[in-house]
Amino acid sequence: MRHHSLFPIFIASISVFVIGCSNAPPGFLPVNNNAAVFWDRQTTESAELLRTVAKEFNQEWTGLPIKVERSGTYGDIFRKITAGIHAKRLPALAVSYESMTNEYIPTGAVTPLDSLLADPEIGLSAKELSDYFPMMLETNRYATHDGTLYSFPFAKSLLMLYFNKRVLAHSGIEAPPKTWDEFIAQCRQVKKNTSNYAHAVSADCSTLNGMIFSMGGSVIEGRTTLYNTPEALAVFQIYETLFKEKLAYLISPGSYEDNIALSKGDIAFVLRSSSSLEDMKLLMQKDPDGWGLTCIPQRNPETPATVLYGPNICIFNTTEAQKRSAWAFVKHFTAPESAVRWSLKTGYLPVRKSVLTHPDMIAFWKKWPYNRAPFDCLTFARPEPNVAGWQQVRNLAARAVTEVMTGMRDATSSADELKHRADDALAQVADSSTLP
Amino acid sequence: MQHTCANIIHLFQSIIALPDTILAKLDAVLFELHRRGWGDWPAALLLLSPAFLILSVFVLAPMVSSFYMSLFGGRHGLGHYVGLENYVIAMRNLEFRSSLMVTLYYVAGVVPLSLTISFSIAYGLYRITIGRGLLRSIYFLPYITSAVAAAMIWRALFNPQNGAINILLNYIGVESLNWLLEPHGALYIITNGYIPSNWGPSLALVCIILFDVWHSCGFMTVIFLAGLTAIPRELEEAARIDGAGTFRLIRHVTLPMLSPTLFFLLIVGVIKAFQTFNSFYALTHGSSMPGTQNLILYIYAQFYEYGYWGYGAAVATLLMLAIVLLTLIQWHFVGRRVHYS
Numbered sequence: 001m002r003h004h005s006l007f008p009i010f011i012a013s014i015s016v017f018v019i020g021c022s023n024a025p026p027g028f029l030p031v032n033n034n035a036a037v038f039w040d041r042q043t044t045e046s047a048e049l050l051r052t053v054a055k056e057f058n059q060e061w062t063g064l065p066i067k068v069e070r071s072g073t074y075g076d077i078f079r080k081i082t083a084g085i086h087a088k089r090l091p092a093l094a095v096s097y098e099s100m101t102n103e104y105i106p107t108g109a110v111t112p113l114d115s116l117l118a119d120p121e122i123g124l125s126a127k128e129l130s131d132y133f134p135m136m137l138e139t140n141r142y143a144t145h146d147g148t149l150y151s152f153p154f155a156k157s158l159l160m161l162y163f164n165k166r167v168l169a170h171s172g173i174e175a176p177p178k179t180w181d182e183f184i185a186q187c188r189q190v191k192k193n194t195s196n197y198a199h200a201v202s203a204d205c206s207t208l209n210g211m212i213f214s215m216g217g218s219v220i221e222g223r224t225t226l227y228n229t230p231e232a233l234a235v236f237q238i239y240e241t242l243f244k245e246k247l248a249y250l251i252s253p254g255s256y257e258d259n260i261a262l263s264k265g266d267i268a269f270v271l272r273s274s275s276s277l278e279d280m281k282l283l284m285q286k287d288p289d290g291w292g293l294t295c296i297p298q299r300n301p302e303t304p305a306t307v308l309y310g311p312n313i314c315i316f317n318t319t320e321a322q323k324r325s326a327w328a329f330v331k332h333f334t335a336p337e338s339a340v341r342w343s344l345k346t347g348y349l350p351v352r353k354s355v356l357t358h359p360d361m362i363a364f365w366k367k368w369p370y371n372r373a374p375f376d377c378l379t380f381a382r383p384e385p386n387v388a389g390w391q392q393v394r395n396l397a398a399r400a401v402t403e404v405m406t407g408m409r410d411a412t413s414s415a416d417e418l419k420h421r422a423d424d425a426l427a428q429v430a431d432s433s434t435l436p
Numbered sequence: 437m438q439h440t441c442a443n444i445i446h447l448f449q450s451i452i453a454l455p456d457t458i459l460a461k462l463d464a465v466l467f468e469l470h471r472r473g474w475g476d477w478p479a480a481l482l483l484l485s486p487a488f489l490i491l492s493v494f495v496l497a498p499m500v501s502s503f504y505m506s507l508f509g510g511r512h513g514l515g516h517y518v519g520l521e522n523y524v525i526a527m528r529n530l531e532f533r534s535s536l537m538v539t540l541y542y543v544a545g546v547v548p549l550s551l552t553i554s555f556s557i558a559y560g561l562y563r564i565t566i567g568r569g570l571l572r573s574i575y576f577l578p579y580i581t582s583a584v585a586a587a588m589i590w591r592a593l594f595n596p597q598n599g600a601i602n603i604l605l606n607y608i609g610v611e612s613l614n615w616l617l618e619p620h621g622a623l624y625i626i627t628n629g630y631i632p633s634n635w636g637p638s639l640a641l642v643c644i645i646l647f648d649v650w651h652s653c654g655f656m657t658v659i660f661l662a663g664l665t666a667i668p669r670e671l672e673e674a675a676r677i678d679g680a681g682t683f684r685l686i687r688h689v690t691l692p693m694l695s696p697t698l699f700f701l702l703i704v705g706v707i708k709a710f711q712t713f714n715s716f717y718a719l720t721h722g723s724s725m726p727g728t729q730n731l732i733l734y735i736y737a738q739f740y741e742y743g744y745w746g747y748g749a750a751v752a753t754l755l756m757l758a759i760v761l762l763t764l765i766q767w768h769f770v771g772r773r774v775h776y777s
Contacts, residue, residue: 075722079740085512103743107512250617252591254721261597392742402725408619408633425742429511 028090028109030318035067036092036325039077041311042070045278046346053342057332064092064325073254074100074311078391081314085109090318093326095311098139098386099394101151104314105142106388111315113149116327124331131352132334139383140312151312152330153351155342157275158374158381159210159307162259162293167268170194176269176294180215180238183269183297187247190268199248199269200258201239201405205397206384207271210307211235213382215299220385223426225393227400228419234299236411239404250405253398259283262291271296274374275310277347292370295377308381310348349374389429393422499756506750511743522750532751534726535734541637542730543709545645546652550705551698554653558660559686572661579654587718590647591616616640616719619726638727640720648715652708656701663697664690695774703766710759731755 031037042050051068058065069091071077078100084090085107096104104110117123129137136153163176168186171193177183187198209219217231226232242248248267251257256279258270263283270276277293284291298304315326332338339350340358355361356375365372384390400418403409409417469478506522508514526532557575561568578586593600594615602612613625618639623631625639637645667690675689691698713732720728722736729737731751738748 082512082740082743103512249597250614252595252617252721253725257595257597266597389742395737395741399726402617403619406614406617406619408726 028085028088028316028318030322031084031089031091032067034064036064036322036329038066038068038326038329039071039080039091039094040068041072041074041077041095042346044282046342046348049342049345053333053338054329057329061325061328061332063328064321066092066325066329078103081109090316092318092322093313093315093330095154096151096314097309097311098142098151098384099390101140101312101314102142102144102386102388103391105145105150109316110150111317111323113152113315113327116315116323117149119327122324122328122331131336131354133351133353133378135308135381135383136351139308139386142386144388151314153334154311154313154330155275155346155348156308156310156351157273157348158377159207159271159296159309160274160276160293160374160377161296162262162270162272162276162280162291164262164265164268164291166287166290167194167198167265171268173268176292177297178301180211180234180297180299184238184241184247186268187242188245191245191247197247197249197267199242199271200251200261200267201242201248201401202251202258202272203253203398203401203405205394206273206307206309208235208397208401209384210271210296211238213305213307214296216303216305220387223387223430225419225422225426227397227422228415231299232419233411233415236400236404236415239401240411243405243407248405250402265290273309274349274377275347277371277374278345288368293373294370295373304377304380306377306381308378308383347374349378387426389426392425392429396421396425499753502749502756503753505746506753508746510746513745515746518746522747523754525747526751526754531729532731532734535729535731538637538641538727539710539730539732541641542645542648542712543706545637545642546648546709546712547702547705549645549649550652550656551701553649554656554701555660555694555698557653558657558664559690561657561661562664572658575657576654578651581651583651583714584718586651587647587715590643591719594643613639616643616728617725619728621727640725640728644715644719644728647719648709648712651715652705656705659697659701660694663694667693692775696776699766699770699774702770703763706762706766707759710755710762 038054040047040050047068047070054066054068071080071094074095074097077094077096081090081094081096081100081104085104090109101110117129132153136156137149140151140153141147141149161176167190168174168176171186171190173186173189177186190196190198212219212226212232212235215231215234217229218226219232220226256276258267259272259276259280260283261267262270263280274293280291280293281288295304296306313326313330315323315330317323333342334351336352336354336358339352339355340360342348343350343355344360344364350356350361365375396418400409400414403417404411404414466478466482470476505514507517507519509516509518509521561571561575564571596602596612596614596617599615601615606612618625620633620639621631621636622639622642623636624633671689671693672685675685680688711732712730713736716728716730716733717736722733732755735748735751735755738744738751
């Protein structure tokens with residue numbers, strides 16, 4: 001009897017936790033009541049420009065001011081948002097890939113943007129809306145959620161091939177490769193002439209997808225992945241050849257060792273986002289003519305393809321004032337004048353068509369011929385899947401590339417294993433019910 | 437008893453400065469309970485209640501809450517009730533088993549190595565008289581260094597292309613290794629493929645073990661040193677007179693006398709090793725590279741990347757049970773051999 005004296009305290013504290021962790025009512029509190037916080041990942045000059053644009057916006061806007069906070073990498077931001085969803089406390093807006101947004105939607109954390117777009121005061125007119133690249137808008141409509149616009153294009157980029165001209169010239173190569181066969185041949189030539197690796201591989205799902213697109217393949221059909229199709233297998237075979245012939249090495253996850261190696265002339269090729277353009281300019285400032293970028297190699301250069309990636313913006317379901325400020329800022333940021341500045345300074349692609357005819361943009365292209373390369377690829381770029389569960393597939397894809405690049409598996413078994421595990425992961429998501 | 441109650445009340449008064457009227461009432465209640473045959477229980481419970489409340493809120497309740505969550509399916513929340521199905525799924529899941537193996541290899545590597553090396557360092561420091569304080573501080577430095585910051589340095593050292601370790605190996609004619617990017621077994625590499633690749637820890641995991649041994653040795657060294665200095669000198673002198681050499685002295689005098697310290701470090705070391713996150717995350721950048729995902733990283737991915745709350749909670753509960761079970765086993769088998777006097 002006496003031993004039960006503390007029992008009520010114990011039960012009470014457990015009840016608090018159980019209630020807290022169970023089905024709490026929807027609705028999220030802002031992380032800051034006095035400002036609309038924007039979680040972003042930009043660094044160096046692009047971060048500075050983003051803050052400048054926010055400052056300019058705050059001077060004109062009468063609602064809550066925008067406060068830009070650097071919150072780590074995209075992965076870090078995803079984990080922070082997920083933790084924020086659990087804690088019911090979120091920023092006003094954050095950068096987000098489609099696969100991430102798809103994870104947030106079922107929790108009710110993301111605001112559908114269609115009503116904000118139609119808002120008479122801060123919405124977009126039909127003319128303005130038609131100025132956005134349709135493909136970039138479409139990828140933010142989620143088929144599994146009635147085609148609702150849950151995110152908005154923000155900083156789009158493409159997979160490009162960066163090359164070091166000095167290394168190529170030293171190996172007797174005049175122009176970068178146009179096909180994957182040429183790419184392998186040139187890697188061999190570089191290896192033969194320099195006794196160094198020709199390429200550094202970042203094990204990354206988007207790069208893998210871009211390469212599969214360039215082979216003429218796709219990565220998903222409905223909710224079934226296509227990672228063991230002949231096109232996907234051909235990509236894994238490229239990785240296998242690069243590993244077996246010691247033409248390429250794997251870089252540390254999350255690092256930019258490949259960009260640094262390219263700038264030092266240690267390797268000839270890097271496959272990276274067009275948003276690396278400005279970073280590469282900084283790295284190559286002592287030899288600005290010693291490098292270039294071009295479209296990734298293709299199976300058939302007549303029908304080219306690459307991957308369109310880069311983050312979008314999510315606005316979270318907090319207060320009306322937070323949502324309105326967040327949307328007004330997104331509108332301001334993607335307005336032609338801001339979009340031109342952003343694109344020129346960061347290497348990200350503009351999300352509006354009118355930017356392509358802007359005098360500053362034309363002057364930028366004339367300044368250095370390679371500045372135009374990403375824009376030339378824009379017409380044939382393809383977005384990545386935006387199905388629920390893709391986040392897990394991204395990790396599996398990175399693992400599959402790592403396994404081939406370290407000799408743990410051959411191309412065929414890696415492709416088969418990825419297909420099998422990715423399909424399982426997507427099926428598991430489909431089977432799992434979300435919040436009741 | 438009234439005297440004891442008054443002491444307790446004065447203690448509370450000094451801490452929270454209760455008004456005298458309340459204190460007098462509390463005193464009277466405790467005295468009355470004691471008089472009615474409750475003994476010292478009310479006073480004891482009163483003293484234990486703050487700690488118990490904190491433990492209940494921050495330890496017991498999350499444990500129960502985690503078990504409760506593990507009984508549900510769904511993503512990013514608690515979906516339908518599934519009973520113990522998440523546990524069954526975990527047992528059948530290959531990635532879970534692989535993460536468990538990584539954890540076991542890690543514990544089996546890091547605990548004995550840390551204990552052995554830190555005991556050796558502590559014994560060396562115990563034996564010297566000049567510069568002991570300085571050396572003790574130097575050996576303690578890694579422990580107070582941020583694991584994430586230190587891991588960045590180790591990542592640079594282990595870099596396959598331009599890391600200092602490979603440069604050194606190349607200098608002495610040994611081929612470069614991939615270190616943290618090497619999923620093949622360390623034994624496979626050492627024996628040049630004679631032992632299968634999936635036997636034993638991956639080379640990347642061995643690198644993580646080495647990092648954590650380096651990082652944790654300072655703490656264990658200081659604890660060992662404190663234990664060593666508490667051993668009566670007469671015992672050693674007597675053993676020396678009886679003709680014991682250094683190793684016999686350690687085996688028959690030092691280690692038995694040090695057994696409570698050793699036991700404490702063993703228990704704490706095993707628990708900590710099972711729960712390691714920082715070094716794995718910082719050294720591998722949280723990547724899903726084969727052979728470097730321990731159970732904590734696995735749970736982290738289930739919760740924060742894939743949104744499987746129930747499943748993640750089930751694995752967390754399994755991990756907790758494994759730690760409790762292992763601690764009890766250690767307590768039963770090793771605890772009996774500890775000399776407390």
